[in-house]
Amino acid sequence: MTDWNLPRDGGCLCGKVRFRITAPPLLTMVCHCKGCQRLTASGFSLSAVVPSDGFAVTQGEPAIGGLHGVNKHYFCSYCMSWLFTRPDGMDWIVNFRSTLLDDTGGFSTPFIETFTAEKLPWAATPAVHSFEGFPVLDDYGPLIEKFAHEPAPR
Template sequence: MSTPNIPNDPATGDWQLPWEGGCRCGQVRLRISAPPLLAMACHCTGCQRMTASAFSLSLAIPTPGFEVTAGEPVIGGLHGDSHHCFCPHCKSWLFTRTEGLDYFVNIRASALDHHEWFVPFVETWTDEKLPWVSTPAKHSFGALPAMDAFPALIEAYAKEGARPAKR
């Protein structure tokens, strides 16, 4: 699979980068230095089980703009094509890397120190969502969108996605 054409956001200042984040206990710390490609809510039953909630929230961050700055995350979840990475001490789910999609890392939005600005732009696996759940996502898919839909979604998010408030 080829890497999608990632829009070059000349106004990265409106993203208020860099961002810091980490697990609940603070042993694993993260740094984000590139604008996200997408903000998502996933309603799949796997995410429901891993979060003990109705859905998971994530930001797709270009891989060069993501780094673990402290601690050593461990792989949890199903140990398959998706590597769900957790703090080894408090077990917080922090991010996911998916084999074959090496150009981004999905970080849990709530792992950011300041995530109050987060609004999902895309929601996936709505065929599995709990019947009472709704999100403000502008784009909704019963499963995962087709891979050829992502370039347009990424471009739209670069223009319309929620941004952190100015600090």
């Protein structure tokens, strides 16, 4: 897909924190890990990965929440919406919750799913690629290349 209708804006439930996406996603994904299940109070988290320079908080001050560990999970300090994650050691990307976009078209269909080993039995997705954990680092380049030419089904 070449037309992502950028920029796109999004924000938390209460509207105190807003962000803008100015770069196409590198990947869209679902994570089925227990941590994401607990952070979302659902079966998985749904997100899109964009280059760091294609993501900006335009209003408000997000706060770090979750486990405060390796990955920095950012939330609205008022409504507690989980906004985005900055993975440790990967400063070049931001993993944001794609359902928080004002217009989710194209950004919310997962291309990959991770941590299927912890997947709830009823949680089915249309993801094209599945991994029992996270893909190994060497797999991300080819996945990003495939996504660029064969985005997730809509």
